[in-house]
Amino acid sequence: MPVIAILAAVLAWIGRQxxxxxxxxxxxxIAFPSIDALLKPFVTEAIFVLLCTAFxxxxxxxxxxxxxxxxxxxxxxxxxxxxxxxxxxxxxxVGGLKARSxxxxxxxxxxxxxxxxxxxxxxxxxxxxxATLVLVTLVASTALTPLTAPLFAYAFTGPALTISPVTLGxxxxxxxxxxxxxxxxxxxxxxxxxxxxxxxxxxxxxxxxLFVFVAAVMENVARHFFDAPLEVxxxxxxxFLVYFAVLALTILLFARAGLERAxxxxxxxxxxxxxxxxxxxxxxxxxxxxxxxxLAQFPIYLSPQLLKSLARRLIAPSQMIMQPANKSPKExxxxxxxxxxxxxxIIAAREGKxxxxxxxxx
Numbered sequence: 001m002p003v004i005a006i007l008a009a010v011l012a013w014i015g016r017q018x019x020x021x022x023x024x025x026x027x028x029x030i031a032f033p034s035i036d037a038l039l040k041p042f043v044t045e046a047i048f049v050l051l052c053t054a055f056x057x058x059x060x061x062x063x064x065x066x067x068x069x070x071x072x073x074x075x076x077x078x079x080x081x082x083x084x085x086x087x088x089x090x091x092x093x094v095g096g097l098k099a100r101s102x103x104x105x106x107x108x109x110x111x112x113x114x115x116x117x118x119x120x121x122x123x124x125x126x127x128x129x130x131a132t133l134v135l136v137t138l139v140a141s142t143a144l145t146p147l148t149a150p151l152f153a154y155a156f157t158g159p160a161l162t163i164s165p166v167t168l169g170x171x172x173x174x175x176x177x178x179x180x181x182x183x184x185x186x187x188x189x190x191x192x193x194x195x196x197x198x199x200x201x202x203x204x205x206x207x208x209x210l211f212v213f214v215a216a217v218m219e220n221v222a223r224h225f226f227d228a229p230l231e232v233x234x235x236x237x238x239x240f241l242v243y244f245a246v247l248a249l250t251i252l253l254f255a256r257a258g259l260e261r262a263x264x265x266x267x268x269x270x271x272x273x274x275x276x277x278x279x280x281x282x283x284x285x286x287x288x289x290x291x292x293x294x295l296a297q298f299p300i301y302l303s304p305q306l307l308k309s310l311a312r313r314l315i316a317p318s319q320m321i322m323q324p325a326n327k328s329p330k331e332x333x334x335x336x337x338x339x340x341x342x343x344x345x346i347i348a349a350r351e352g353k354x355x356x357x358x359x360x361x362x
Contacts, residue, residue, distance in 0.1 A: 023302070
């Protein structure tokens with residue numbers, strides 16, 4: 001069996017594990033800090049590659065429906081990229097965090113100003129939520145990041161941000177624009193059919209590259225836990241508090257748009273792309289920022305599994321499994337392809353939708 005075929009089979013197998021493989025990466029990163037130290041210098045490159053593959057798989061035709069009705073998208077983008085950073089900064093200033101722990105303030109603000117994760121549409125699909133709405137808002141939010149992130153970060157952290165706002169904005173623009181150009185170019189060269197055919201292999205490749213980021217941020221988690229277990233537990237609890245606070249506030253704010261939309265936007269807004277901020281700053285952050293970024297990955301990767309059943313119970317079955325009537329068949333199909341880390345559970349959910357639709361037809 002050729003080496004390339006063996007490698008492709010291994011990547012496909014990893015890709016089929018989905019979120020289980022991602023959870024395993026976290027455990028491996030904690031268990032083997034020596035590997036983490038070797039991979040830490042390559043965080044920026046890893047994030048860039050992940051962004052390239054995300055843009056490679058982005059189906060632009062799926063965006064058309066929401067672009068024709070942009071009210072919810074514009075409101076969600078403003079909340080995600082303007083209101084949430086301002087809220088984070090205001091709470092930190094009122095709480096006196098700047099004087100007590102400027103390094104921790106920097107970590108929180110970089111979390112607040114970051115755009116949503118590129119994997120957010122996949123997590124939305126995993127829970128049966130509106131992945132297309134998440135994707136459109138993600139694109140709009142990502143486009144604003146080079147402008148809003150440096151301004152909010154510098155306004156609330158000041159000298160704690162060792163890189164100038166202009167430099168940070170330029171780096172964010174280069175990373176995002178460069179990865180988009182490469183991703184869309186490769187998409188044009190390969191074609192949609194090839195991308196779909198090798199979906200599992202691309203999933204596996206993504207998870208493999210993601211390990212570089214996960215390992216880098218997890219490098220000192222075990223050491224910190226043994227040296228200062230109470231501090232680690234407090235930071236971990238705080239990361240869960242921040243995650244679920246953003247989730248709850250977003251759901252309440254967008255409840256009038258429908259529960260499914262509100263849940264989808266809530267999960268998106270709470271999943272901040274801290275890896276992008278690490279890449280833009282070149283990793284020049286204090287130790288507490290690295291530790292907090294590592295611990296903040298736990299609610300991000302655990303929440304889809306923990307809350308999937310709850311989300312499905314809250315949403316009426318007809319809302320979850322029937323496609324909107326005003327979408328064309330092409331849009332319906334493309335909405336289902338918005339996945340960065342697809343899994344067997346998503347495939348099973350899709351098969352369930354098809355069976356349900358068949359029963360309804362008869």
